[in-house]
Amino acid sequence: MGKLVDKIAIVTGAAQGIGEKIAERVLQDGASVIMLDVNFTKLQQTASALDSSGEKVFAMKCDVADPDEVTKTFSTIYEKFGKVDILINNAGITRDSFFHKMTPAQWHSVLDVNLNSMFYTCQAVIPHMRAQQYGKIVNVSSSSSWGNLGQGNYSASKAGVLGLTRTLAKENGGKQITVNAVAPGQINTDMTKDLPKDVKKMATMLTPVGRIGDPAEVASVVAFLASDDSSFVNGECISVSGGFLMV
Numbered sequence: 001m002g003k004l005v006d007k008i009a010i011v012t013g014a015a016q017g018i019g020e021k022i023a024e025r026v027l028q029d030g031a032s033v034i035m036l037d038v039n040f041t042k043l044q045q046t047a048s049a050l051d052s053s054g055e056k057v058f059a060m061k062c063d064v065a066d067p068d069e070v071t072k073t074f075s076t077i078y079e080k081f082g083k084v085d086i087l088i089n090n091a092g093i094t095r096d097s098f099f100h101k102m103t104p105a106q107w108h109s110v111l112d113v114n115l116n117s118m119f120y121t122c123q124a125v126i127p128h129m130r131a132q133q134y135g136k137i138v139n140v141s142s143s144s145s146w147g148n149l150g151q152g153n154y155s156a157s158k159a160g161v162l163g164l165t166r167t168l169a170k171e172n173g174g175k176q177i178t179v180n181a182v183a184p185g186q187i188n189t190d191m192t193k194d195l196p197k198d199v200k201k202m203a204t205m206l207t208p209v210g211r212i213g214d215p216a217e218v219a220s221v222v223a224f225l226a227s228d229d230s231s232f233v234n235g236e237c238i239s240v241s242g243g244f245l246m247v
Ligand SMILES: NC(=O)c1ccc[n+]([C@@H]2O[C@H](COP(=O)([O-])OP(=O)(O)OC[C@H]3O[C@@H](n4cnc5c(N)ncnc54)[C@H](O)[C@@H]3O)[C@@H](O)[C@H]2O)c1
Pocket: 012, 013, 014, 015, 016, 017, 018, 019, 036, 037, 038, 039, 062, 063, 064, 065, 090, 091, 092, 093, 113, 140, 141, 142, 143, 183, 184, 185, 186, 187, 188, 189, 190, 191, 192
């Protein structure tokens, strides 16, 4: 019997990469999965590949950086499903630039998608989770939270995610809601595929296991944090980086 049977899970940024693998994993563990992404064409393809029957996987277009869209999407979800047990905030982007050259658009777009989105999505579910006295929120941060060249915007957003995670964990633990984060190191997805070869080589050299990670290796840790196996883990950040980052 899967660990997430009868659970309703939302995964943001689920059309590809780490989000796709998280959706696949929580589905395997028994949950019904609502997959959200701004790229609806890709999302529909991914969702139907996971569950062609459409009985346990649902694809909905949602730009998580748009507060009105999040409000509408989540109210449709509550009308249709009645509850949300698990929220996995995974959607993220990079707009890398050295800080002295960074444009306001690069700064704001990254903060909007990576951090402000979590204000919208968490506000949409936490009142319901408090009422049902159950909830699991998992936020995807990054090893870049600790600072990274050319990623002032991304690093600030992902460090903000950790502050938000710990605060929500403190505020809501008493209602049997846990809020945790993962900090992936370099993972093999579209986000990293165009990085210069020497950057990839350096990341591999600095990773004790000697390779970059697979999205499924992040998904398994997220699934643990989304399950009752982690019932006494709250406000934690688990590094999923092959030892690149030891928190
Ligand atoms: N790949 C890595 O090395 C790595 C490392 C650390 C953290 N992360 C984090 O993991 C998460 C997933 O990254 P990935 O590597 O799978 O990237 P990816 O680019 O492959 O996938 C990101 C997904 O998010 C979606 N998305 C982007 N903006 C959105 C928005 N406004 N609303 C809804 N969906 C949106 C994209 O359409 C895409 O499907 C991100 O938060 C990223 O910052 C990735």
